[in-house]
Amino acid sequence: MMDQAETLRRQMLKSQGKLGKAIAVVSGKGGVGKSNFSINFATELSSKGYKVILLDMDIGMGNVHILVGHTADNTILDYLEGEQPIMDVVQKGPGGLFYISGGSGLNRMVEWKDIQVDRLLRGFEDLQKEYDYLIFDMGAGASANGLELITAVDEVIVITTSEPTSIMDAYSMMKFIYLRDQEKKFSILCNRVMNPEEGKQALSRLQIAMRRFLNKEVHILGSIPEDSTVRKAVSEQSPFVASYPDSKAAKTLKLLATHYIDQSEVEVHASSNHFIQKLTKLFSKR
16 A cells, blocks of 8 residues: 555645546557456556556457456446446446446447547546546557557557567557657566566567667566466456465566556656647547
């Protein structure tokens, strides 16, 4: 949990009108554990005393609610097409997780052009005032639907595995985003590694490629080991940091979250005041 000084600092920032940090979690392709990371990362930040909201932005094909054992009764689409405040579709999951479902099994694909943009912006603005972190779990790959949002956020966390194809997909994804916003901050994480060296080498190759071909520095967030309890937690529909806090994966993620907070605490509220402004500008260009 936060110590008293950290709690007071967070409350002071909120009282000064500072807004929550917007983070997009992306991957070059599916099957790398992106959504599971998003859920557990958000849960761990919450356990440290921060107010965190996870938004499943794979609208119509979301799986966050499934991974936490819920049904998609209230989704972001319900908010966009209704009249209720966005806080009415916020759900509480296990381990202190708060999230908004993207919904699944819809009978139509949802394009950003169909969304009531003003309502979306108003909802995100309300969430920024309420939460310290807004974590957007984006759909796998690069699509026009979510590119505006990814471009507007304060930071992008890119999930990969050590497989060469996954590394290349992650590089392609970052390049795609970089060409839209060369100032974007990237953090990279390697999931399901067999040993620390495997993750270190994979992330180093990705970091070197970004530096060599795009002259862009990226931050290495770390690696999470392959762990059978992760699969077990998925079957039980619960975050592994809550269900199996002493597992290898949970201990590693807890350490990564601590380091992330230590490194980003100074900048948590530095650029987030521009998130809605940037998103509004991007939508207006459509």
